[in-house]
Amino acid sequence: MIGSLLYLTATRPDIQFAVCLCARYQASPRTSHRQAVKRIFRGFSDADHASCRIDRKSTSGTGQLLGTSLISWSSRKQASVALSTTEAEYVAAASCCS
Template sequence: MTTFLGLQVKQDSTGILIHQAKYVEDIIARFGFKDAKEANTPMAERPLLSVDADDKSVDQTYYRSMIGSLMYLTASRPYIIFAVCQCARYQANPKPSHLDAVKRIFRYLKDSNYGGCEIDRKSTSAGCQFLGDRLISWQCRKQQTVSTSTAEAEYVAASACCSQVIWMQHQLLDYGINFLDTPIFCDNEAAIQIRLLRAKTDSFG
């Protein structure tokens, strides 16, 4: 199985990866955001969304369709849940300010890719951490440096994940829980080989 209800599935000996990269491309094209300007965040800090009763209403069907598409995407992109749910509150009577907020989420999805931003060429790191079978934290942010290859970008992302895991390990140690032997999964073979090579180099001094 490679696809299921809009989800892309990749299976190999290490496990199963589920993502919605193709779905993101489809909804960006469907709602006409292929040539839109990218946004660095899914929602602006100001102004806050409100009922905006004095402004005119926008097409309710179009607005709800956009919200529905984004809600389905949160299955694999939990970092947009807050912004989507804020906009979903106004489906009964959406106003231009609400529509602009939804459009910003789409423009953010256009920028939040794993190949790098066309503006500053910085890649976007994403990772998640589990305690047992429970998802307890996740990250998706633009890297601070410009990578010169996909392998380097993936290695930077794995390093960020490692930092988060180390922080979690120390927090758990404060409660007397030892999880120092924590596996970290990376889906890029080149990044894995770089890490193995560095480990061998360190062992030889």
């Protein structure tokens, strides 16, 4: 179900945040996660989105290429809460360089 939703995010960027939030729990899903995915399929209002429990930490993703080949990649939540998108990008860039 998550794979189908991830495919849809190319044409529906409004659901991307909710889908990525649900994708974090694919390793050990619970009934509440399945209900959230079903709610995304049905369409949800801002009230449903506001009721999600979110820790407000950004997710950083990096990928290192050698020529045209991907040799290393990483995706994880940042250790601190960024106050802006720019700050989150600086933290991600520093993490990638280190």
